[in-house]
Amino acid sequence: MAKKPAKKANTKQFAGVLTAVALVGVAALGYVLTHRGPTVIIVDPKIPAGAAEGHLMGNPNAPVQVLEFGDFECPGCGNFATLTEPDIRSRLINTGVVGFRFYDFPLSQHKNTFTAHLAAACADDQQKFWEMHDRIYAGQDEWSDLVSPSMTDPLSIFKRYAKELGLDVSAWENCVTTQKYTAKIKGNQAEGVRRNVQNTPTLIIGNKQVNGVTYDQFKQLVDDALADIKKSAPDSARKPGAGRKGAAK
Amino acid sequence: MTIAVLSLVGVFLATYLTLYKLGYVEALACGTGSCEVVQASRWSRLWGQPVAIWGAGFYLAMFVLSLAGSLGRLAGSRLVGIGLALMSACGVLFSGWLTFVEIAWLHAICRYCVTSAGLTVALFVLSIVDLRKPAEAD
Numbered sequence: 001m002a003k004k005p006a007k008k009a010n011t012k013q014f015a016g017v018l019t020a021v022a023l024v025g026v027a028a029l030g031y032v033l034t035h036r037g038p039t040v041i042i043v044d045p046k047i048p049a050g051a052a053e054g055h056l057m058g059n060p061n062a063p064v065q066v067l068e069f070g071d072f073e074c075p076g077c078g079n080f081a082t083l084t085e086p087d088i089r090s091r092l093i094n095t096g097v098v099g100f101r102f103y104d105f106p107l108s109q110h111k112n113t114f115t116a117h118l119a120a121a122c123a124d125d126q127q128k129f130w131e132m133h134d135r136i137y138a139g140q141d142e143w144s145d146l147v148s149p150s151m152t153d154p155l156s157i158f159k160r161y162a163k164e165l166g167l168d169v170s171a172w173e174n175c176v177t178t179q180k181y182t183a184k185i186k187g188n189q190a191e192g193v194r195r196n197v198q199n200t201p202t203l204i205i206g207n208k209q210v211n212g213v214t215y216d217q218f219k220q221l222v223d224d225a226l227a228d229i230k231k232s233a234p235d236s237a238r239k240p241g242a243g244r245k246g247a248a249k
Numbered sequence: 250m251t252i253a254v255l256s257l258v259g260v261f262l263a264t265y266l267t268l269y270k271l272g273y274v275e276a277l278a279c280g281t282g283s284c285e286v287v288q289a290s291r292w293s294r295l296w297g298q299p300v301a302i303w304g305a306g307f308y309l310a311m312f313v314l315s316l317a318g319s320l321g322r323l324a325g326s327r328l329v330g331i332g333l334a335l336m337s338a339c340g341v342l343f344s345g346w347l348t349f350v351e352i353a354w355l356h357a358i359c360r361y362c363v364t365s366a367g368l369t370v371a372l373f374v375l376s377i378v379d380l381r382k383p384a385e386a387d
Contacts, residue, residue: 010250011320014250014253014319017250017254018253018254021254021257021258022257025257025258025260025261026261028261029261029264029265029268032265032268033268033273075288141291142291146355146357214273
């Protein structure tokens with residue numbers, strides 16, 4: 001007879017615990033989804049460019065210039081390249097709002113990354129840097145030492161990529177094995193060190209330096225940079241028609 | 250009842266990993282271990298979908314089944330108990346396989362995956378204990 005009230009109390013207690021777990025869980029997920037803002041470092045945008053050139057995508061005269069310091073073997077860079085970058089390309093680079101430059105920043109702890117950077121730089125000889133860049137990131141799990149520690153010959157995989165992309169494979173292979181672009185890669189890397197890059201991917205958007213962003217955060221930073229440009233432009237340049245006159249010349 | 254609570258914890262854990270894998274969470278809160286290495290590996294997908302989604306489905310099914318076995322008409326049902334034991338056994342086997350991959354092939358440990366493996370083992374043990382209990386008389 002006394003069992004029923006005890007059972008009821010048990011059920012109440014059970015419902016209470018479940019509600020508490022559900023509340024904590026929903027709150028935690030809500031927190032990570034809403035508080036995912038990147039750490040922002042303000043940098044001096046007037047730092048003159050070093051000897052490094054990076055690899056350009058889009059308009060070199062676009063109002064907002066973005067620099068990415070990336071490592072081909074870094075999983076975060078892989079996520080950025082495969083998940084976020086496609087939207088950035090279609091919505092901001094192809095529309096002429098952003099000019100995007102990739103700077104090599106191979107991290108010493110990644111065993112196969114330098115070969116990957118050479119593979120991409122050599123594809124640039126045949127105007128296929130970005131195609132190789134995308135293929136290397138998409139295939140990261142088959143050549144990365146982090147994922148496949150037994151992988152000691154990433155070059156054979158990159159060679160397959162070169163074939164897939166229709167490169168002149170023997171010219172490309174000669175470029176990679178002679179390490180033709182080592183100095184250029186190191187130049188890009190030195191530019192990152194000079195700019196105090198410590199992690200990859202690091203993005204410099206206007207006067208802000210961030211690590212790994214989602215598309216929405218990237219777009220917000222681009223909008224901020226555009227607003228800064230508008231603010232700092234002289235009044236005459238903002239008057240309607242002033243820009244058009246110049247363009248008509 | 251403990252099975253339902255632990256399953257609910259698992260649902261949130263697996264959902265968090267799924268959100269990361271789908272790009273809604275930019276970085277895993279992972280001070281130690283190598284979560285990103287594990288999450289970037291080829292074993293982080295199964296049949297084209299992130300493993301974490303299958304995990305979320307597994308925990309959700311365990312949660313619903315354990316609720317059914319605790320409340321209402323199916324309360325104390327032996328069939329539900331057997332279902333929970335079988336499902337959690339599959340969970341243990343799959344988690345064991347993933348842990349083996351992490352240790353032997355990836356040389357990287359993800360604390361969330363280890364927690365999930367611990368949860369499935371606990372679910373399995375609890376469901377076996379429940380199954381061995383004599384049925385309660387109303």
